[in-house]
Amino acid sequence: xxxxxxxxxxxxxxxxxxxxxxxxxxxxxxxxxxxxxxxxxxxxxxxxxxxxxxxxxxxxxxxxxxxxxxxxxxxxxxxxxxxxxxxxxxxxxxxxxxxxxxxxxxxxxxxxxxxxxxxxxxxxxxxxxxxxxxxxxxxxxxxxxxxxxxxxxxxxxxxxxxxxxxxxxxxxxxxxxxxxxxxxxxxxxxxxxxxxxxxxxxxxxxxxxxxxxxxxxxxxxxxxxxxxxxxxxxxxxxxxxxxxxxxxxxxxxxxxxxxxxxxxxxxxxxxxxxxxxxxxxxxxxxxxxxxxxxxxxxxxxxxxxxxxxxxxxxxxxxxxxxxxxxxxxxxxxxxxxxxxxxxxxxxxxxxxxxxxxxxxxxxxxxxxxxxxxxxxxxxxxxxxxxxxxxxxxxxxxxxxxx
Amino acid sequence: xxxxxxxxxxxxxxxxxxxxxxxxxxxxxxxxxxxxxxxxxxxxxxxxxxxxxxxxxxxxxxxxxxxxxxxxxxxxxxxxxxxxxxxxxxxxxxxxxxxxxxxxxxxxxxxxxx
Numbered sequence: 001x002x003x004x005x006x007x008x009x010x011x012x013x014x015x016x017x018x019x020x021x022x023x024x025x026x027x028x029x030x031x032x033x034x035x036x037x038x039x040x041x042x043x044x045x046x047x048x049x050x051x052x053x054x055x056x057x058x059x060x061x062x063x064x065x066x067x068x069x070x071x072x073x074x075x076x077x078x079x080x081x082x083x084x085x086x087x088x089x090x091x092x093x094x095x096x097x098x099x100x101x102x103x104x105x106x107x108x109x110x111x112x113x114x115x116x117x118x119x120x121x122x123x124x125x126x127x128x129x130x131x132x133x134x135x136x137x138x139x140x141x142x143x144x145x146x147x148x149x150x151x152x153x154x155x156x157x158x159x160x161x162x163x164x165x166x167x168x169x170x171x172x173x174x175x176x177x178x179x180x181x182x183x184x185x186x187x188x189x190x191x192x193x194x195x196x197x198x199x200x201x202x203x204x205x206x207x208x209x210x211x212x213x214x215x216x217x218x219x220x221x222x223x224x225x226x227x228x229x230x231x232x233x234x235x236x237x238x239x240x241x242x243x244x245x246x247x248x249x250x251x252x253x254x255x256x257x258x259x260x261x262x263x264x265x266x267x268x269x270x271x272x273x274x275x276x277x278x279x280x281x282x283x284x285x286x287x288x289x290x291x292x293x294x295x296x297x298x299x300x301x302x303x304x305x306x307x308x309x310x311x312x313x314x315x316x317x318x319x320x321x322x323x324x325x326x327x328x329x330x331x332x333x334x335x336x337x338x339x340x341x342x343x344x345x346x347x348x349x350x351x352x353x354x355x356x357x358x359x360x361x362x363x364x365x366x367x368x369x370x371x372x373x374x375x376x377x378x379x380x381x382x383x384x385x386x387x388x389x390x391x392x393x394x395x396x397x398x399x400x401x402x
Numbered sequence: 403x404x405x406x407x408x409x410x411x412x413x414x415x416x417x418x419x420x421x422x423x424x425x426x427x428x429x430x431x432x433x434x435x436x437x438x439x440x441x442x443x444x445x446x447x448x449x450x451x452x453x454x455x456x457x458x459x460x461x462x463x464x465x466x467x468x469x470x471x472x473x474x475x476x477x478x479x480x481x482x483x484x485x486x487x488x489x490x491x492x493x494x495x496x497x498x499x500x501x502x503x504x505x506x507x508x509x510x511x512x513x514x515x516x
Contacts, residue, residue, distance in 0.1 A: 219458055267427070267465035268461055269460075309492055312493055316497075
């Protein structure tokens, strides 16, 4: 910064874009003299003759720098400083207090009440120039920070918009609730942990006799697992799987998915449960790759978990997945869920657990599926103490009327 | 998570302390990868002081096991706590990474612990 000591040099140091200074002083003579000096520096100058008027102009005009006399009628300089600091719209304004005698106690009080700097009424031209330049430099830094912050907010809003749009695409992959085949009714409820979920499920007809359904869980959180989940979900569509196999054997589907979706470089993978139900035989065949959340809730109220210990997808390229078969009878419900449901932690860290989950299912056995699933979710949320699970939480239910 | 490296004849033991979870993936991955790049052929993960393994932790275990196999190396696990043992079992991890209850058995690759 220039250490100019003549008026000519002062003008040479003029500010690139004309900066605005507000001068608040009740003494006309000293105000006129200061206004003239500031104008000679190439500044645009606004004037006010008391603190109250000064504050009003400051709010309206947002000057780059405000110079305030200490003693004024209506509102004195330190009070203006305090008011400015309390108002979020103008709190970052640069303020210089002017006094006729600069005693250390007074300077300390002025700074404590919100002034950025001090200027003695007897200051030399050079000192005035230096303090004004310093104040304008600070003002320009503050404006830069504020404009960067505003740009970040806009970018952030754009990114959130993108995420919302991706999330609505992911939701569009979920099935429509209702009848999936004669005598089979589907219902579901879903709570992603962030805007984007890595848990997906679906249920569709394989052919006129059978339906297939699955739930998948991509490990990790955020955009990348959600993209991978959407990809696997597309892979698992019946029209795609028919390129690989001609029957709806879940173990073959699983083996194919395992070949297509190896572990990623950072160790991300899927757990997946696939079921295939044939209406002619009433038989449900199922297999699981590390996914524990599947059960059948019998009409007679017993609950059987439909899981076995098998590797998640991608852990080993040539895993042979075995499938199991059970007989489904009239009134039975098959429920697939994210592990986030029974692993929902309470504030103490204790997990909700399968025992409490089963008890809740029993309690809602007579309610329609479309009410029982949300009730189950609500109970897990109550345990968790929040409507946002640490993991995604999905529940898919099928009721069989055979 | 704290990780201490402890060389023994024919293997290196990593004493893990903390949770093997998403938050600690980088520390775990780099500790194991460093050993692999140094040419270590058998790493034994001492799980005695690991309280929890989440889904990301399971993925990391599978990943390091795959990476060691590529170099004709192997990964073993030592003494997981009962809850961790249950999580590992549900994902069938002991099929990829054998579990042992003492260092000598782990080094020899003998009779898998129940």
